[in-house]
Amino acid sequence: MSRELLEKLETIEDLPTMPQTAKKVLDILNRPDFSFAELVSVISKDMNITASILRLANSALYSPRNEIQNLTQALSFLGANNIKNLVVALSTKVLFENFKASLLIHKVWEHSVAVAIYARIVSLKINKKVSEETFLMGMLHDIGVIIMNLYIENYEIMISEIYGSNESLYKKEKELFALTHSEVGAKLAEIWKLPEIYKDTILHHHDYTKSAHKDYCILIDYADNVISRKGINVSNYYDENKIKEIEKFLNIDEETAQEIESIFEEVYNSEKEIFALK
Ligand SMILES: [Fe+2]
Ligand SMILES: [Fe+2]
Numbered sequence: 001m002s003r004e005l006l007e008k009l010e011t012i013e014d015l016p017t018m019p020q021t022a023k024k025v026l027d028i029l030n031r032p033d034f035s036f037a038e039l040v041s042v043i044s045k046d047m048n049i050t051a052s053i054l055r056l057a058n059s060a061l062y063s064p065r066n067e068i069q070n071l072t073q074a075l076s077f078l079g080a081n082n083i084k085n086l087v088v089a090l091s092t093k094v095l096f097e098n099f100k101a102s103l104l105i106h107k108v109w110e111h112s113v114a115v116a117i118y119a120r121i122v123s124l125k126i127n128k129k130v131s132e133e134t135f136l137m138g139m140l141h142d143i144g145v146i147i148m149n150l151y152i153e154n155y156e157i158m159i160s161e162i163y164g165s166n167e168s169l170y171k172k173e174k175e176l177f178a179l180t181h182s183e184v185g186a187k188l189a190e191i192w193k194l195p196e197i198y199k200d201t202i203l204h205h206h207d208y209t210k211s212a213h214k215d216y217c218i219l220i221d222y223a224d225n226v227i228s229r230k231g232i233n234v235s236n237y238y239d240e241n242k243i244k245e246i247e248k249f250l251n252i253d254e255e256t257a258q259e260i261e262s263i264f265e266e267v268y269n270s271e272k273e274i275f276a277l278k
Contacts (some may be wrong), residue, residue, distance in 0.1 A: 002177035018192045019091035021046040040071045049090050052274045085136040104159050107234050113275045114232045119223035121263050126250050130215050141205045144185030168237040170206050222246045
């Protein structure tokens, strides 16, 4: 099964579902009359997510003026949209934990966390307008890899062959399966009923120029390449020309790049344990 996976995906019974807490939060937010108290009550039942939100809310990713001590404070400081994105992003961890044994899954998770943090920091520096969505987009951009690995025969063999090499996973998928993790991830976003903007960004994260939401997608494409250049990815492939091109386009000069880099190192190293797989 390769290309036909796209059509079949919807009918696969054991397809990973959106984790519970995330689902409940999305349901609440989809109602026009939702209350903060309701939101707090649902999230606070998940102690891991609550603790992680508080840690992240107090980190350089959000830089509050005063320490945020509880969910109600976090919600009023960050707003419902940021909280929703954090809850969904943090809940995806459960999906990865279900396949914890695999080295591949660990690498993809580590990569997704790093891309999410990087994209968020870049957006705060360059384009605050889009910053609320970028963290979750980064977290989900490669989710298709997990799905392909579950349902496509020989996928894991392919991964182990390019692991640590300079070969592009995306190109290899096209060659061998005529299907990419971008397409599969976008389909999953659709099945999970995530907003269209997520589907689009996941679909085009290897070529932001095709995206209908370039402002967002360019940040994910950029963060993806920079993080891969750091070696935090399955293969070490990255596109230096694209990095340069995007930096020029977004006016990221050397000084800004350095600043982004140092905030990333700070957040990534100090908050890493939140994201450690069990
Ligand atoms: Fe990717
Ligand atoms: Fe990626």
